[in-house]
Amino acid sequence: MSESLHDRHRAVLPDWLALYYAQPLEITHGEGRHVWDADGNRYLDFFGGILTTMTAHALPEVTRAVSEQAARIVHSSTLYLNRPMVELAERIAALSGIPDARVFFTTSGTEANDTALLLATAHRRSNQILAMRNSYHGRSFSTVSVTGNSGWSPTSYSPLQTLYVHGAVRDRGPFAHLDDKAFIAACVDDLRDLLGHGRTPAALIAEPVQGVGGFTMPPDGLYAAFRDVLAERGVLWISDEVQTGWGRTGDHFWGWQAHAESGPPDILTFAKGIGNGMSVGGVVARAEIMNCVDTNSISTFGGSPITMAAGLANLAYLQEHDLQGNARRVGGLLLERLRSEAAGVRAVREVRGRGLMAAVELVVPGTGQASPERAAAVLEAAREGGLLIGKGGGHDTSVLRIAPPLSLTVAEAEEGARILGRALRDA
Structure with missing residues (x-):
């Protein structure tokens, strides 16, 4: 068969x-x-x-929530008020650590990162993006263009100008021989040098632990050090939590919290685990960033009642059972x-x-x-x-x-x- x-x-x-x-x-x-x-x-x-x-x-709690919601209504789109979507957004906004947070739901991590790039470039009026070497951010035209892993980047055409930064892989590259403190200092110096040439980027997008890249990670504190440098120029920090979110790393609920000295990221993206198999992704950002889009927009499938019901039940189980x-x-x-x-x-x-x-x-x-x-x-x-x-x-x-x-x-x-x-x- x-x-x-x-x-x-x-x-x-x-x-x-x-x-x-x-x-x-x-x-x-x-x-x-x-x-x-x-x-x-x-x-x-x-x-x-x-x-x-x-x-x-x-998981019985999730399958029951899906079944009960499906018996009521499966789909309505974001053109109508959606109680499960509002409730899950409230929960995620509170958990995100981002002040005055707004949440937009998508159907995948690719779409979440695509939306984050749209927000960052619109807010900053720049199409230049910083990304990490060996990174992976999705399959769409824009996310492929910020993916630093050549095995997953099928085209060189791009709507963005992307510059790649050192630091996400601790034990390879020109700084691998340094201790953690010196490694961070060298990566920060490299970032400063990069920012000294050309226009100011809109954002840095980075996975706290690289997923497709082979679960590689920098020393704790690297992205906090990067954030200090980026903040001097108003460059946003996008934390791609598609694989590291929801407590998977054990020590922290979000991967960015291993780099928390400078506070939360400006934008956080999530997907995968929150739906426990249902198609849920999303973006969390400060209101001023999320609301910078000055045209109409909707999502047909993002935030659907049935996937939001699954996310609510799954998140509740995750927290109640530690x-x-x-x-x-x-x-x-x-x-x-x-x-x-x-x-x-x-x-x-x-x-x-x-x-x-x-x-x-x-x-x-x-x-x-x-x-x-x-x-x-x-x-x-x-x-x-x-x-x-x-x-x-x-x-x-x-x-x-x-x-x-x-x-x-x-x-x-x-x-x-x-x-x-x-x-x-x-x-």
Whole structure:
């Protein structure tokens, strides 16, 4: 059945629509931290639909909220008052840390970042954007143009002039040999030099932890130091929290809070986990920035009653069960176990992460050369062992990405680490 579905997929969908595995997987249902395929095989899910199944598969509180809302009304658009949208916006505005916050809902992280770029360029009257090397911000024409990862940027044409900044990858590049304090100072000097040439940019867009880039991150405080420099020129800071939001990093509810000395970002974008699989994204910004658009606008699908009901139920569950605390506790254990399993595997360059965002970077043994072939082999071996994980990194995709639902148990963390350890050794 899967082979037939794969043939049908190839016949009607784009060649560039990536599929994992030599024999692609059809997932039919899930429960908790597990999913099942069309052949009845059960897997421990350590990728959650690309960090989107944030709390659990088939979470009763969310499925009940969706069902009850669907029985009332599924869709109305933003042309009408929408109680679930207002209620979720109130909750997110309060949690964002941004003063006098306004919230606009979209259907994806790509659309959220696209909107943030629109707001920033309109507010600042500049089409120049600063972005981080190795970054990923989405699939649209504007977000591709600020993506610093060449493996995900299919065109050089752009509505924006983008300048790329050092700092998001701690252990590679010209400043890698420096200690954290000197690293930050060097990156700040580089930013000052960049700003000294040409027109003033509208904004810096940055992921606190790079997702597609392989869960790489700078030392805590880097973006606060950047913010001080940017503020001198009125340049906005956009924090792309599509993968780091909602407590996944454990230590903080938002990734920007690891860089909080200068306060919250001017604009924050979110998506993925808040809907627990429903299509929810959004932008939070100060009122003066959000309201700078001086033309009419609407969203047909953003903020739909059914997705807002899911978001409200999911956020309530997350907070009531302290899943941020669980990400910190169980995520710390998972990282410890992964490092133990990877010890002695010469192809493993580094195990890194924060909370329930963990990564294993693979190289050709004895070199620093990326090894996408090994990453692909480990992905297959992990699946054979009953574990689903993801891939990422630079254009070479040599990093294994591990991001289970935030309700992961200690026993499941240990089981997943054992399976991945075997896959690393076997592959």
